[in-house]
Amino acid sequence: xxxxxxxxxxxxxIARLPIYLQILNNLAATNVLRFSSDELxxxxxxxxxxVRKDLSYLGSYGTRGVGYEVTYLTHQIKRELGLMREWNxxxxxxxxxxxxxxxxxxxxxxxxxxxxxxxxDPKKIGRTTSSLTVGDVNDLKNIVRxxxxxxxxxxxxxxxxxxxADSLLDAGITSIxxxxxxxxxxxxxxSVRNVDLGVELQILSYFEQMRFETGGKSENAxxxxxxxxx
Amino acid sequence: xxxxxxxxxxxxxIARLPIYLQILNNLAATNVLRFSSDELxxxxxxxxxxVRKDLSYLGSYGTRGVGYEVTYLTHQIKRELGLMREWNxxxxxxxxxxxxxxxxxxxxxxxxxxxxxxxxDPKKIGRTTSSLTVGDVNDLKNIVRxxxxxxxxxxxxxxxxxxxADSLLDAGITSIxxxxxxxxxxxxxxSVRNVDLGVELQILSYFEQMRFETGGKSENAxxxxxxxxx
DNA sequence: AGGGCTTAGTGCATTAATTCACAAAGTTAA
DNA sequence: TTAACTTTGTGAATTAATGCACTAAGCCCT
Numbered sequence: 001x002x003x004x005x006x007x008x009x010x011x012x013x014i015a016r017l018p019i020y021l022q023i024l025n026n027l028a029a030t031n032v033l034r035f036s037s038d039e040l041x042x043x044x045x046x047x048x049x050x051v052r053k054d055l056s057y058l059g060s061y062g063t064r065g066v067g068y069e070v071t072y073l074t075h076q077i078k079r080e081l082g083l084m085r086e087w088n089x090x091x092x093x094x095x096x097x098x099x100x101x102x103x104x105x106x107x108x109x110x111x112x113x114x115x116x117x118x119x120x121d122p123k124k125i126g127r128t129t130s131s132l133t134v135g136d137v138n139d140l141k142n143i144v145r146x147x148x149x150x151x152x153x154x155x156x157x158x159x160x161x162x163x164x165a166d167s168l169l170d171a172g173i174t175s176i177x178x179x180x181x182x183x184x185x186x187x188x189x190x191s192v193r194n195v196d197l198g199v200e201l202q203i204l205s206y207f208e209q210m211r212f213e214t215g216g217k218s219e220n221a222x223x224x225x226x227x228x229x230x
Numbered sequence: 231x232x233x234x235x236x237x238x239x240x241x242x243x244i245a246r247l248p249i250y251l252q253i254l255n256n257l258a259a260t261n262v263l264r265f266s267s268d269e270l271x272x273x274x275x276x277x278x279x280x281v282r283k284d285l286s287y288l289g290s291y292g293t294r295g296v297g298y299e300v301t302y303l304t305h306q307i308k309r310e311l312g313l314m315r316e317w318n319x320x321x322x323x324x325x326x327x328x329x330x331x332x333x334x335x336x337x338x339x340x341x342x343x344x345x346x347x348x349x350x351d352p353k354k355i356g357r358t359t360s361s362l363t364v365g366d367v368n369d370l371k372n373i374v375r376x377x378x379x380x381x382x383x384x385x386x387x388x389x390x391x392x393x394x395a396d397s398l399l400d401a402g403i404t405s406i407x408x409x410x411x412x413x414x415x416x417x418x419x420x421s422v423r424n425v426d427l428g429v430e431l432q433i434l435s436y437f438e439q440m441r442f443e444t445g446g447k448s449e450n451a452x453x454x455x456x457x458x459x460x
Numbered sequence: 461a462g463g464g465c466t467t468a469g470t471g472c473a474t475t476a477a478t479t480c481a482c483a484a485a486g487t488t489a490a
Numbered sequence: 491t492t493a494a495c496t497t498t499g500t501g502a503a504t505t506a507a508t509g510c511a512c513t514a515a516g517c518c519c520t
Contacts (some may be wrong), residue, residue, distance in 0.1 A: 011477095012476080015429075015433060018428065018429040018432040018433065019429065022411050022413075022426075022429075036497060043413060049479055049480070050478065052497090052498065053500080062499080063485085063486065063487095064485040064486045066497070081433075081439070082439025082440075082442075087431070087438065089431070096330045096334060100326040104326060104427070106411065109428075110431065112431045150438055175434040175437065175438045177434060181252050183249065183274055183275050195427070195430060196252075197331070197334070197337065197407075198248065198252075198337070199245075199248040199252075200423050201317070201337065201340065201342045202248040203248065204381055204405040204407060204423055206244055207421040208405045209311070209312025211404060211419075241507095242508090267467075277509060277510095279469095279470095279511090280507090282468060282470085283507095283509090286470075292467080292468045292469080294467050294516050295465080295466050295467050295516040296515095297468080
């Protein structure tokens with residue numbers, strides 16, 4: 001009733017904002033100043049009305065007859081998503097994937113510097129990978145405090161993932177990106193997003209098989225939307 | 231009308247089947263023979279009615295008063311998802327992420343062997359990574375044919391991703407898993423799933439910021455559901 | 461063989477997401 | 491100033507997904 005009701009943006013729209021942001025960055029890089037909902041829709045592969053509705057959750061930042069300004073809207077999306085600051089990340093699990101992610105510049109470039117990597121294997125602790133030394137998962141509490149870490153990324157084996165999550169929770173982390181193909185058990189106040197690469201392939205497999213069975217004249221492929229957690 | 235109407239399973243349900251499958255594998259590994267929709271729901275973190283409805287799309291494979299049989303249902307889900315066979319995978323882009331994925335046993339163990347990896351950089355072509363030699367992206371057509379590849383995984387830079395996709399399409403690939411933060415332009419008959427790690431973190435950032443602004447008494451975190459493609 | 465208990469399957473109400481379609485607001489040009 | 495044109499913002503219709511709550515089935519115990 002009061003305007004205290006924090007903007008409540010539908011989940012589906014939130015999942016699309018980062019994609020719009022990505023496209024706006026590309027537009028800015030090519031010196032585009034303005035765009036219409038039609039143009040953004042074409043680039044994002046979605047319906048123009050959806051784009052307008054999504055953007056309208058941020059406020060009324062377009063100009064009728066003209067469109068939206070790239071820089072201004074970029075700013076608004078970043079504000080909404082909490083991207084006006086950096087969020088430090090710790091990777092738990094210094095295997096292939098963990099080390100690759102620690103080096104991965106897609107994290108840093110989007111404002112999520114990986115400032116620490118830890119493992120529970122004494123053989124790995126102390127090794128250096130891309131300017132980070134692998135720490136001990138038992139020191140996580142201190143590391144999180146000292147490095148002001150907000151987000152934990154789990155790249156351990158399935159077997160170790162729940163323990164990794166528990167360590168993160170114990171260290172006060174409330175946002176987790178989980179690569180282990182396991183449904184983590186966490187308090188509902190914690191945000192967990194799962195990226196299960198096997199799941200992605202299995203979904204592709206379903207559509208691939210459909211094409212096979214229906215002799216290629218399949219329905220269209222799945223839609224853009226985004227994936228979840230908890 | 232005729233029973234020709236190929237089973238039409240809702241997208242949201244398809245995205246959950248791999249997760250159920252994962253859990254069933256764990257149950258089998260611990261010698262559990264049967265389970266109820268309640269139990270599976272608890273393990274998957276979803277509503278029991280949803281589990282029953284999802285499973286009912288496969289057919290009527292439960293027994294009232296008893297539950298579902300682990301092995302039988304596993305079989306049915308695999309059949310439905312097209313997992314009765316293996317699907318060969320090629321990784322395009324032999325950078326950090328690409329090489330990590332080529333080694334990643336989560337692919338092989340779920341029935342998606344990485345049988346080839348290619349790049350366009352002469353410096354990388356010819357190198358060996360985990361028993362695979364990096365091939366030339368220009369040979370993709372032959373490689374796909376010879377190795378009977380069904381799925382392409384794009385781990386190039388953003389700039390190179392569309393060219394990678396075009397090469398895959400040209401080689402006859404109809405299922406793509408794209409790690410580049412770019413909306414690929416592809417015919418609608420092709421299945422594309424995007425895994426944008428930056429997007430995942432940005433979504434977490436939103437909820438993290440919400441917690442910040444509302445003083446921690448935030449709404450619950452996002453739901454389980456899965457992510458998509460063009 | 462019958463009653464009580466458990467659990468799948470599903471119709472239906474509810475909620476969420478998408479899309480349509482149009483009025484409101486702005487631009488441009490004569 | 492006015493008319494023609496563009497494009498946003500949004501109410502309303504539509505479609506999809508979710509979850510309740512009940513019925514139908516099967517098991518187990520006495």
